[in-house]
Amino acid sequence: MLLSLSLLAALLGAAPTPPSQEFRVTWLGHAGFEVVSPGGTRLLIDPWLKENPRAPEAWKDLARLARTPPAAILLTHSHGDHAQDVHTLARLSGAPVVGTGETLRWLKVPEAQQHTVNVGGSTRIGDVTVHAVPAMHSCEPDGRPLGYVLVLPGGRSLYHTGDTWLFGDMALVQELLHPDIILLNVGGGRYGMDPRTAALAVRKYFRPSVIVPMHFGTFEPLATEPQAREVLGSDPRVHWLTPGIAASL
Ligand SMILES: [Zn+2]
Numbered sequence: 001m002l003l004s005l006s007l008l009a010a011l012l013g014a015a016p017t018p019p020s021q022e023f024r025v026t027w028l029g030h031a032g033f034e035v036v037s038p039g040g041t042r043l044l045i046d047p048w049l050k051e052n053p054r055a056p057e058a059w060k061d062l063a064r065l066a067r068t069p070p071a072a073i074l075l076t077h078s079h080g081d082h083a084q085d086v087h088t089l090a091r092l093s094g095a096p097v098v099g100t101g102e103t104l105r106w107l108k109v110p111e112a113q114q115h116t117v118n119v120g121g122s123t124r125i126g127d128v129t130v131h132a133v134p135a136m137h138s139c140e141p142d143g144r145p146l147g148y149v150l151v152l153p154g155g156r157s158l159y160h161t162g163d164t165w166l167f168g169d170m171a172l173v174q175e176l177l178h179p180d181i182i183l184l185n186v187g188g189g190r191y192g193m194d195p196r197t198a199a200l201a202v203r204k205y206f207r208p209s210v211i212v213p214m215h216f217g218t219f220e221p222l223a224t225e226p227q228a229r230e231v232l233g234s235d236p237r238v239h240w241l242t243p244g245i246a247a248s249l
Pocket residue numbers: 031079081082163215
């Protein structure tokens with residue numbers, strides 16, 4: 001007779017093992033990530049790969065990559081350093097693409113694969129609830145940039161900030177979705193918040209257990225890794241990921 005683990009645990013008087021609450025996160029360089037939930041839902045966020053100098057070589061062959069389609073591609077906004085490969089990846093993989101309608105139409109994502117969202121909305125992908133939240137940036141030709149908060153059934157959550165400066169409504173992202181892990185844009189330069197401002201955003205608005213700096217060191221004039229480490233390196237919650245190497249967070 002076969003017994004389920006939870007029934008066996010109940011018979012033995014032990015509490016059943018809670019399901020894992022860890023995300024498996026692989027940085028693809030810049031703002032690109034593969035995120036896999038404990039239930040196996042595989043999401044690609046801002047997968048800029050072919051011309052991304054920090055993307056691992058193994059990830060640059062889009063045709064090969066598309067042979068194992070992700071559950072969805074999440075796109076924060078239309079800029080090339082986030083969106084350049086999305087049309088090709090969508091076409092080759094058939095995967096749904098999550099983003100604003102304006103951005104997905106502009107990128108000519110096949111209509112059947114357009115999984116449109118907007119600020120405040122949420123959608124379920126496998127065992128992950130994806131919440132679209134604001135980002136303080138721009139997006140061509142219209143529409144607006146987003147961040148995403150991914151929430152597991154047990155409540156643990158991961159926030160990809162997208163490209164942004166800090167903004168007061170981050171307090172509401174914390175109040176409503178209280179992210180445990182933050183993939184934090186720290187690159188600064190001419191395009192967004194620098195490492196010092198990013199550290200202030202976390203200090204002022206969030207209480208994560210894990211912070212993953214991103215969108216630095218890819219090209220001029222973004223902050224270099226030593227510059228980012230100089231500001232964030234003393235925070236024990238900061239994890240410096242190596243592109244292509246998966247981490248359980
Ligand atoms: Zn960017």
